[in-house]
Amino acid sequence: MSRPVRVVVLGSGSWGTTVASLAAHNTRTTLWCRRSEVAEEINSDHRNRQYLGERPLPDALDATDDIEFAASQADVLVVGVPSSAVRATLTEVAPTLRAWVPVLSLVKGLEAGSRMRPTQVVGECLPGHPVGLLAGPNIASEIIDGMAAAAVIATQDEHVATALQPLFAAPRFRVYRNTDVLGCELGGVLKNIVAIAAGMAEGLAVGDNTRAMVLARGLAEMMQLGEAMGADPRTFMGLTGMGDLIATCMSPASRNRRIGEALARGLTVAEAAKELGQVAEGVKTAPIVMQLADEFGIDMPIAAEVEAVVAGRHTPEQAYAGLGTVPPGTDQHESA
Numbered sequence: 001m002s003r004p005v006r007v008v009v010l011g012s013g014s015w016g017t018t019v020a021s022l023a024a025h026n027t028r029t030t031l032w033c034r035r036s037e038v039a040e041e042i043n044s045d046h047r048n049r050q051y052l053g054e055r056p057l058p059d060a061l062d063a064t065d066d067i068e069f070a071a072s073q074a075d076v077l078v079v080g081v082p083s084s085a086v087r088a089t090l091t092e093v094a095p096t097l098r099a100w101v102p103v104l105s106l107v108k109g110l111e112a113g114s115r116m117r118p119t120q121v122v123g124e125c126l127p128g129h130p131v132g133l134l135a136g137p138n139i140a141s142e143i144i145d146g147m148a149a150a151a152v153i154a155t156q157d158e159h160v161a162t163a164l165q166p167l168f169a170a171p172r173f174r175v176y177r178n179t180d181v182l183g184c185e186l187g188g189v190l191k192n193i194v195a196i197a198a199g200m201a202e203g204l205a206v207g208d209n210t211r212a213m214v215l216a217r218g219l220a221e222m223m224q225l226g227e228a229m230g231a232d233p234r235t236f237m238g239l240t241g242m243g244d245l246i247a248t249c250m251s252p253a254s255r256n257r258r259i260g261e262a263l264a265r266g267l268t269v270a271e272a273a274k275e276l277g278q279v280a281e282g283v284k285t286a287p288i289v290m291q292l293a294d295e296f297g298i299d300m301p302i303a304a305e306v307e308a309v310v311a312g313r314h315t316p317e318q319a320y321a322g323l324g325t326v327p328p329g330t331d332q333h334e335s336a
């Protein structure tokens with residue numbers, strides 16, 4: 001009889017811990033924590049209090065702070081550290097990870113400097129490994145509480161996706177497949193910037209029409225850049241695009257939205273990030289996305305205003321006033 005596969009999740013923040021908990025209900029699972037006290041708390045108390053409060057984690061979930069040993073045990077590797085830490089983390093696991101182990105990214109940010117998507121960084125650090133991502137409208141706290149949700153595993157190889165689907169699925173967590181890796185990954189990356197705009201709007205006490213405008217025009221910006229970069233624009237109408245955009249812009253638990261709200265309260269980006277204490281990928285992604293928008297010749301007025309606010313050039317009030325000066329153009333989807 002063949003042994004069950006071992007899933008190893010790198011990164012014990014709110015989402016890494018949640019995904020590891022989903023997997024632990026289905027198969028042997030190890031969570032790598034960079035701090036030993038977090039690993040001890042998970043193994044002894046079945047809690048990760050810093051990120052998930054008193055929510056109980058599965059008894060079967062194993063935690064360790066030994067990244068090389070964890071990687072050597074992996075049949076499937078999941079990357080759940082912030083985008084800024086993906087390359088360094090994968091460089092550490094490369095020597096002990098066995099050949100052909102599939103690697104799944106949870107990461108929703110672009111690498112500064114290289115402007116690479118997380119799956120591209122995986123491809124560079126771990127050449128030859130099948131690569132994919134798990135994305136969708138997945139606010140970690142709701143999923144660990146067992147509220148119904150769905151995600152997508154995006155890989156070019158349908159066989160890999162089909163093998164991975166049951167490892168992360170739960171009765172109330174549906175896992176779909178998609179072969180448009182670029183479109184799915186960009187959806188998760190770009191919606192964070194729109195969520196900062198949505199948070200600023202909340203902080204400025206706008207109406208529901210404004211909320212809807214930010215969502216709809218934000219989605220249009222995401223689709224236009226995505227299509228110009230080679231993604232299928234229809235992907236942006238699915239879970240990883242519109243789905244994640246709605247969840248992140250609407251949820252008071254979204255870290256990106258909370259950053260926007262804090263900026264509207266007059267905090268600086270540094271103060272807002274300190275108050276949050278968790279990663280909000282949209283802050284560092286906004287300037288990279290504006291470089292891409294320039295390169296591909298795409299107008300992204302909402303992303304441009306978010307970038308101006310996080311760079312400290314505009315206040316949130318100026319950003320919203322600035323949007324009013326942009327010529328409206330057409331609301332029909334324009335192919336890039």
Ligand SMILES: NC(=O)C1=CN([C@@H]2O[C@H](COP(=O)(O)OP(=O)(O)OC[C@H]3O[C@@H](n4cnc5c(N)ncnc54)[C@H](OP(=O)(O)O)[C@@H]3O)[C@@H](O)[C@H]2O)C=CC1
Nearest residue numbers: 011012013014015016080081085106107108139140278279
């Ligand atoms: N939370 C969510 O609901 C969702 C998050 N995501 C994405 O998942 C990724 C991870 O996010 P999330 O779990 O929420 O993040 P958190 O901020 O909750 O946790 C980050 C984790 O990464 C670790 N970490 C931070 N910096 C480094 C580093 N330099 N080297 C190694 N490890 C590091 C942290 O360790 P330590 O505790 O020691 O600081 C912590 O375990 C992000 O790209 C996010 O956009 C995607 C879907 C949902």
Ligand SMILES: O=C(CO)COP(=O)(O)O
Nearest residue numbers: 136137138139254255256
């Ligand atoms: O990606 C997420 C939900 O799908 C989480 O969003 P935040 O990082 O804004 O909390």
